Amino acid sequence: xxxxxxxxxxxxxxxxxxxxxxxPDQIVLLGAILVGxxxxxxxxxxxxxxxxxxxxxxxxxxxxxxxxxxVGPEGVLxxxxxxxxxLAKEDIAPAGADRPLYELAPxxxxxxxxxxxxxxxxxxKWVISSMAAGVFYVLAFEAIEVIGIIMAGWAPNSKWSxxxxxxxxxxxxxxxxxxxxxxxxxxxxxxxxxxxxxCQMQGGAFGVGNWxxxxxxxxxxxxxxxxxxxxxxxxxxRAPFDLPEAESELVAGFHTEYSGIRFAFFxxxxxAAMYVVCAVATVCFLGxxxxxxxxxxxxxxxxxxxxxxxxxxxxxxTADGAWFVWANLxxxxxxxxxxxxxxxxxxxxxxxxxxxxKSFFLLFVMVWMRWTLPRIxxxxxxxxxxxxxxxxxxxxxxxxxxxxxxxDWNLLHWxxxxxx
Amino acid sequence: xxxKQNPVAQYFANIYQAVATTLLGMKLTIGYFFRKPVTMLYxxxxxxxxxxxxxxxxFDEAKCIACKMCMTACPxxxxxxxxEGRGKDAFITRYDIDYQKCLFCQxxxxxxxxxxxxxxxxxxxxxxxxxxxxxxxxxxxxxxxxRKFREDFARAEAExxxxxxxxxxxxxxxxxxxxxxxxxxxxxx
Amino acid sequence: xxxxxxxxxxxxxxxxxxxxxxxxxHPSTHGVLRLVIRTDGEMVRETWPHIGYLHRCxxxxxxxxxxxxxxxxxxxxxxxxxxxxxxxxxxAVERLAGxxxxxxxxxxxVIFSELNRIASHxxxxxxxxxxxxxxxxxxxxxxxxxxxxxxxxxVSGGRLLYHYPRIGGVAxxxxxxIAKDIxxxxxxxxxKWAEYNxxxxxxxxxIERTANVGxxxxxxxxxxxxxxxCLRGSGVAYDIRKAHPYSVYDKVDFQIAVGQGEKGxxxxxxxxxxxxxxxxxxxLKIVDQxxxxxxxxxxxxxxxxxxxxxxxxxYTRAENPRGELGFYIVSDKKRTNAVRCRVRAPSFCNLxxxxxxxxxxxxxxxxxxxxxxxxxxxxxxx
Numbered sequence: 001x002x003x004x005x006x007x008x009x010x011x012x013x014x015x016x017x018x019x020x021x022x023x024p025d026q027i028v029l030l031g032a033i034l035v036g037x038x039x040x041x042x043x044x045x046x047x048x049x050x051x052x053x054x055x056x057x058x059x060x061x062x063x064x065x066x067x068x069x070x071v072g073p074e075g076v077l078x079x080x081x082x083x084x085x086x087l088a089k090e091d092i093a094p095a096g097a098d099r100p101l102y103e104l105a106p107x108x109x110x111x112x113x114x115x116x117x118x119x120x121x122x123x124x125k126w127v128i129s130s131m132a133a134g135v136f137y138v139l140a141f142e143a144i145e146v147i148g149i150i151m152a153g154w155a156p157n158s159k160w161s162x163x164x165x166x167x168x169x170x171x172x173x174x175x176x177x178x179x180x181x182x183x184x185x186x187x188x189x190x191x192x193x194x195x196x197x198x199c200q201m202q203g204g205a206f207g208v209g210n211w212x213x214x215x216x217x218x219x220x221x222x223x224x225x226x227x228x229x230x231x232x233x234x235x236x237x238r239a240p241f242d243l244p245e246a247e248s249e250l251v252a253g254f255h256t257e258y259s260g261i262r263f264a265f266f267x268x269x270x271x272a273a274m275y276v277v278c279a280v281a282t283v284c285f286l287g288x289x290x291x292x293x294x295x296x297x298x299x300x301x302x303x304x305x306x307x308x309x310x311x312x313x314x315x316x317x318t319a320d321g322a323w324f325v326w327a328n329l330x331x332x333x334x335x336x337x338x339x340x341x342x343x344x345x346x347x348x349x350x351x352x353x354x355x356x357x358k359s360f361f362l363l364f365v366m367v368w369m370r371w372t373l374p375r376i377x378x379x380x381x382x383x384x385x386x387x388x389x390x391x392x393x394x395x396x397x398x399x400x401x402x403x404x405x406x407x408d409w410n411l412l413h414w415x416x417x418x419x420x
Numbered sequence: 421x422x423x424k425q426n427p428v429a430q431y432f433a434n435i436y437q438a439v440a441t442t443l444l445g446m447k448l449t450i451g452y453f454f455r456k457p458v459t460m461l462y463x464x465x466x467x468x469x470x471x472x473x474x475x476x477x478x479f480d481e482a483k484c485i486a487c488k489m490c491m492t493a494c495p496x497x498x499x500x501x502x503x504e505g506r507g508k509d510a511f512i513t514r515y516d517i518d519y520q521k522c523l524f525c526q527x528x529x530x531x532x533x534x535x536x537x538x539x540x541x542x543x544x545x546x547x548x549x550x551x552x553x554x555x556x557x558x559x560x561x562x563x564x565x566x567r568k569f570r571e572d573f574a575r576a577e578a579e580x581x582x583x584x585x586x587x588x589x590x591x592x593x594x595x596x597x598x599x600x601x602x603x604x605x606x607x608x609x
Numbered sequence: 610x611x612x613x614x615x616x617x618x619x620x621x622x623x624x625x626x627x628x629x630x631x632x633x634x635h636p637s638t639h640g641v642l643r644l645v646i647r648t649d650g651e652m653v654r655e656t657w658p659h660i661g662y663l664h665r666c667x668x669x670x671x672x673x674x675x676x677x678x679x680x681x682x683x684x685x686x687x688x689x690x691x692x693x694x695x696x697x698x699x700x701a702v703e704r705l706a707g708x709x710x711x712x713x714x715x716x717x718x719v720i721f722s723e724l725n726r727i728a729s730h731x732x733x734x735x736x737x738x739x740x741x742x743x744x745x746x747x748x749x750x751x752x753x754x755x756x757x758x759x760x761x762x763x764v765s766g767g768r769l770l771y772h773y774p775r776i777g778g779v780a781x782x783x784x785x786x787i788a789k790d791i792x793x794x795x796x797x798x799x800x801k802w803a804e805y806n807x808x809x810x811x812x813x814x815x816i817e818r819t820a821n822v823g824x825x826x827x828x829x830x831x832x833x834x835x836x837x838x839c840l841r842g843s844g845v846a847y848d849i850r851k852a853h854p855y856s857v858y859d860k861v862d863f864q865i866a867v868g869q870g871e872k873g874x875x876x877x878x879x880x881x882x883x884x885x886x887x888x889x890x891x892x893l894k895i896v897d898q899x900x901x902x903x904x905x906x907x908x909x910x911x912x913x914x915x916x917x918x919x920x921x922x923x924y925t926r927a928e929n930p931r932g933e934l935g936f937y938i939v940s941d942k943k944r945t946n947a948v949r950c951r952v953r954a955p956s957f958c959n960l961x962x963x964x965x966x967x968x969x970x971x972x973x974x975x976x977x978x979x980x981x982x983x984x985x986x987x988x989x990x991x
Contacts (some may be wrong), residue, residue: 062449063748067461159629163651163972239742240814248637248740251978372449372808373442374815375742377973378651388435426832438813445808449745458752470759474766495678525681525772530829539766 002347005032012310029308040117048271049079055367062371072266078176086267089260096157097257101143105155106258106265108148111267115141116276116309121196123289123351126410136184138280142235146275149244149254152266156257164253168237168244169405174385175234179395186284188400189218193392196279199288207294207354211287218397225285227389227396229362230275236270239370243378279355279361286358289351297347306344309335425599469541474524476542479515479557483536486510490528490537496521498588499528504569515558624649624679633662637740637976640986644963646975653975656967658960663874663990671950676702676774678915679950681744683936687988689732690930692718692725692761695774697927700855701936702776704925706920713906714778715856719897720899721773722927723892724791726799728757729930730885730892733983737882738809740980741818747810752974753801762788776916778909788900802890810886819882823978827876832878836955837932838888839982842868842881849928861898863891874981878981885983888930917945930985931955931983952991956984 053068053076060067068075081193093102119134121127131137147171153165189212190198204210212221234241245253257264282288299305304312310332335341376384425433460467469475486503498521500513529539547553561569632643641662647655671679683698684691696718702712707755709727735750747833758768765773773780809815825835830843840847847864850858866887868880918940926935932955939949959982967978 058453059744061453061457062746063459064452064752065748066461069461070489159627166650242742243973244740246973248742249635249973367447368450368453369442371745372445373743373814374738374809375973376814376819377818377971379971380814380817434813441811441813445812446806448807458755470763472766473762476773493678495674495681523681524767524770525678527678527681527767541697 005029007307007311008032009097011307012332015081016332021151028302030035031255040128041114042108044114044272045116045268045277047275048268049083051265051271051274051363051367052082053079054363055370058364058367059371062368081366083264086260086264091260091262092257094156094158094257098155098157101151101155103262105148105152106262106269108151109145109269110148110265112141112144112148113272113276115144116280117272119195120276120279121199121283121288121355123348123355124196124200126348126352127196130194130196133193135187135193135198135280135284138195138276139180139183142273142276143172143176145269152258153254158257160250160252160256162256164244164246164250164256167250168254170378171237171241171243171381171385172235174382175231175389178385178393179228179231180388181390181397182224182231183280183284183401185218185220185224185393185396186212188397188404189221191404195283199283200292202287203290203295204287206292207290208287208292211239211285213285213287213289218400218403220396220403221285223392224396224400227282227393228281229365231385231389232274232281233369236273236277236366238366240373240376241381242370242375243381271413274363274366275359278359278366280354281362283357286362288358289355291350291354294350296351296356297343299344299347306335306341309338309341421540426593443585469543471541473541473543474526474539476540476545476555477517477529477557478491478517478538478540480538481512481515481558483534484512484515485534485536486512487533489531489533493527493531495525496523498522504566505573509573511561511566511573512558513561513566516554516556519553519555520550626654626991632977633659637980639736639979639984642960642979642984642986642989644967644975644979646967646972648972651971653970653972654756654968654977656963658901658963660957660960660986660989663986665987665991668950668952670858672947674920675945676918676947679947680775681772683769684772685954685987686954686991687729687929687931687934687985689985690725691727691767691769691771692721692773693729693927693929695724695772695933696856697925697934698936699774699776700771700927701923701925701938702918704923705921705938705940706776706912706916707735708777708910708912709780710910712857712904712906713782714721714908714910716899716903717779717783717908718774719856719858719861720791720896721771721779722902723895723899724757724760725771726892726930727889728761728948730889733741733759733930734805734809734882736773737980737983738815740976741815742989743809743812743815746805749801749805749808752939753798756790756794758782760787760794763787763790769844775909777912778885778907782908787901791896792898795893795900795927798893799890803901805886810883816872818973818977821877822970822974823874823878823981824874825876825881825962825966829962829965830876832956833965835932835962836882836883836958837929838866839932839959839962841866842981843876844868844870845881849926849933852924855925855927857899860902863895866891878977879982881983885930915945917942918947922949926953929955929984931988932959934988954988954991956986957977957991960984 005028006025009025013028056078057067059068059073068078071077071081093099118128118140118238119131119137121130149168149172150165153161153163153168156159186198187193190201192198198212202210202212210217212218213225215222233239237244242255243249245255247253250256255263258266485508486501486506488501491497491499491501498518500516500518501512504511504513524539526539529535530538532538533604545553627648629646629648630643631646631926633641635644643659643662644658645659646666648655665685667682670682680695680698683694686694695973702708731754735754738744738746738750752984761771761773762768764783765771767773773949800925823841825839827845830840830845835843836849844867845866846865849855850863851865866884868875868877868884870877871883872879885911918938919942920940922937922939924935924937926933928934933953934955935953937949937951937953938947941948963979963982967975972980
């Protein structure tokens with residue numbers, strides 16, 4: 001990302017408007033980050049809204065009823081109506097609340113849910129930061145939520161909230177371990193912590209042949225995928241692990257006392273966290289952006305990249321001291337009319353479609369499970385984590401390590417060499 | 421209780437059962453996901469009210485004989501009748517049911533000898549205030565009307581009384597010679 | 610009970626016990642029950658049920674209004690089993706008045722009492738699932754309950770408070786159409802019942818949540834005067850329909866469902882739940898037999914318009930979905946209302962065991978236990 005911003009600034013912007021191009025790098029980068037962050041927040045909001053609607057609609061059909069179908073066609077505008085309602089609601093704080101913590105908690109939860117999007121790829125090249133320790137980063141920042149929720153449990157001075165917060169702390173901290181180990185299985189097989197690279201090597205025949213989840217790639221990864229999904233359910237406090245907000249026991253758990261926009265933050269954070277877990281599962285196990293027919297759009301070797309196109313389009317010489325060079329702006333915009341520009345775009349778009357579709361399928365399964373199963377008790381949650389998931393995920397890591405060592409089958413090398 | 425198993429087998433059996441029963445349940449719910457919902461879209465589709473449903477009352481003033489049976493039968497005294505005159509020609513000035521109190525037990529309707537009060541399938545009871553819960557079934561009458569009826573009724577009563585007295589006198593006159601032992605029975609009716 | 614004392618090596622680490630008010634406004638207390646629980650973290654040390662939020666002076670009202678006027682009030686005791694309540698009350702009045710009701714009315718009373726038992730157990734099943742965090746069984750239960758409510762509406766005119774059994778018989782006769790509806794229900798219900806079992810009864814999570822939880826020993830159950838599924842769940846085969854048959858229960862063939870500790874210990878929550886599930890099928894059998902053997906004739910005996918009972922007292926009991934519902938009536942021949950009317954409400958007695966059972970368990974277990982006792986606050990507080 002940084003290189004691309006650098007390129008934009010020095011090779012494109014500088015030719016269109018030299019004074020702008022001469023701005024300090026840091027400022028341009030900051031601007032780029034702000035511009036880049038907007039779609040991410042918007043994406044998160046859209047996902048949360050879409051899934052509040054989706055969840056209720058799916059629940060409706062599962063329960064042989066209609067679900068929300070009044071606001072807009074088939075009720076699709078329902079989340080918007082809910083959002084307006086939540087914004088307009090009075091923001092109430094209990095009398096005995098610890099105000100600073102009370103107000104900070106939803107923000108922290110929200111930020112915790114937002115940060116993993118930085119390393120999360122949306123498509124092959126569409127990733128904010130393709131960091132080397134992506135897996136580690138995502139896991140680490142998802143865990144920030146715990147702090148926010150403990151604060152939310154403590155601050156309102158309500159016993160139910162406290163129970164919810166404590167339950168969540170126990171549950172989430174416990175499930176971080178098997179989740180991490182399951183991802184470690186993939187890391188051991190792939191030999192990298194970079195989410196993009198892990199995903200890149202899962203193409204195979206038809207774009208589906210080499211998904212990590214297939215037993216022929218590694219049976220350990222198959223097992224790890226299911227355990228990761230279960231762990232993900234627990235970490236995002238979804239049924240049957242929704243004890244922190246178990247409404248038949250704890251009224252509403254940690255967000256009992258929250259109303260209005262603060263409640264909306266918790267709500268959005270929950271759905272964003274669900275999406276993150278599903279997207280990570282997709283990237284690590286289900287082949288991420290790979291899918292059938294995507295190869296047809298693959299850019300040929302030596303085909304011009306977007307940078308090349310842009311660089312070529314803004315070649316008009318500029319006079320010294322010129323403020324703005326229209327010819328270069330038109331040149332830059334003319335790129336939009338070229339198939340060479342759109343082909344890689346479509347390639348990425350199809351990848352994003354596959355990734356999001358797979359993630360949405362996993363989200364659907366989450367919702368489906370929620371409306372099927374009763375809730376587990378807290379001791380059983382911990383039992384399941386420590387006595388079932390933990391040993392099996394350790395087994396997976398060991399198995400994957402053994403597979404890598406003894407069969408001399410480092411997927412990364414093997415696949416990369418096979419691709420050549 | 422299930423026979424004691426060896427703990428290792430139990431451990432794996434538990435995992436197997438958890439997965440298997442979860443999948444079975446999910447299979448069942450996804451089946452309903454693709455089926456048509458059984459609920460109805462309320463304001464557009466109204467439920468069919470079965471004949472004989474115990475809903476809002478229907479009052480037929482013409483049939484009412486002001487016998488007050490419904491009032492006595494009511495367990496909660498939600499029914500108030502006021503009337504002038506009596507019997508078939510009674511002039512009902514007030515027939516109120518307070519639906520805040522009503523139990524919808526149908527005892528009033530069962531008690532009614534003329535089916536003047538009946539229950540219908542109407543069930544939409546909502547009103548915006550408490551006053552709306554008090555339903556006045558009798559046609560509202562003006563004081564003028566009531567006074568007129570009162571006068572008419574008094575006249576009719578007097579007429580009746582006079583006739584009855586005449587008949588009595590006549591009967592007495594007829595009975596005297598015959599010395600019949602049934603002097604008063606018929607004159608009442 | 611005194612607080613549990615444990616020596617702590619480091620007194621500064623001592624934890625505090627928390628007194629939590631669960632209810633009267635709480636999603637899982639089935640109305641307005643208030644549970645005060647003393648907890649140590651997630652562990653519940655003690656539970657006290659507090660009642661009285663739904664007291665409506667039923668007994669006093671029953672002493673003020675005339676006998677036929679009490680019948681609609683009985684509907685409001687256990688509002689999920691109106692047919693059964695009115696059945697029991699009418700039996701008490703009829704016994705005192707010496708009214709012999711026509712056989713067809715007896716059969717109809719039994720048919721609708723049993724159908725109401727199914728409806729009530731369906732709701733118990735649904736709300737229990739809801740207590741344990743599963744939403745869908747609740748709606749499935751309601752779906753089938755709706756069919757029953759339609760039948761009840763056809764026959765009595767009401768969907769919840771039926772006022773169907775009357776002193777001296779029943780309000781209306783059934784039409785062939787209603788009989789057909791009931792047959793239809795009998796035909797489709799077993800399949801739906803199997804679905805409930807797949808979805809909930811045999812679900813591993815559900816079993817883990819309920820088996821071995823809230824065990825009521827048989828002697829405890831008897832000591833606390835539990836009746837109904839709570840008693841039978843503890844393995845005591847006592848059912849008033851068999852032990853002291855009333856109406857036509859001696860003429861029909863059915864089994865008493867008894868908890869056997871299939872998934873855990875005898876008397877645990879799963880057993881109580883399972884007894885209800887089995888009872889639904891047994892009720893279906895009774896309805897089937899009654900419908901086949903329904904005699905012709907009137908449905909209402911001659912009853913005086915102004916009913917005055919001879920001096921005396923009577924206690925009748927009936928097996929309600931929640932246990933033994935008894936009506937004790939003292940009458941005076943000069944009065945048109947009872948001198949004393951006392952209700953022995955099953956939910957009230959069943960609830961009393963909460964304090965004994967719901968202790969030293971987890972918060973989630975308290976919900977499971979109270980749910981498995983299946984109370985209706987309308988009856989507890991009366």
